[in-house]
Amino acid sequence: MYEVGKRVIDIAGALIALIIATPVVLVLGMLIKIFDPGPVIFTQKRSGRSGRTFKFYKLRSLPVTTGDIPSDQLGEVRLPWISRFLRRSNLDELPQFYNVLIGDMSLIGPRPALPTQTELLLLREENGAAQLRPGLTGWAQVNAYDGMPVTRKAELDGEYYAKRSLLTDAKVMLRTFAYLTRPPPKY
Structure with missing residues (x-):
């Protein structure tokens, strides 16, 4: 029953979010194009449920010339204001509602890992979390901090x-909304 209810909530939530977010994504896409030519949508392979890889979507928030660098080295990259805004506001994550709609992701679950994050994937395999669809937000995100081990x-x-459970998912969603609606950090 939980799996069916969760999938129904995922589909309904993703459809509503995509309808609301489409005009926002279009405006943000135009701004991305103005400040840095290249694709508006960034795609990447991520590990999903039971280790199956899928194409993960985000609004591109880094210049095309950046290449693959760890997030902790972004301080060395000169970012246009739109990139800083997208990253601080988490609006770069909006295309992931499409991943939820097509079933690659869920609204709530462990964040999708890169296939190269072998230690994380192995630990998730050991504790059962690898059996879950990855989520837009999850228990780890609302109970810890960026850069956690x-x-x-x-x-x-x-x-x-x-x-x-659906109750646990509701708690995660409420805590995520609280996080997203707080004032952005000052840099």
């Missing part, structure tokens, strides 16, 4: 797997 992230993903 992989072992802590996997531990929280395992906790979510052990106590997953």
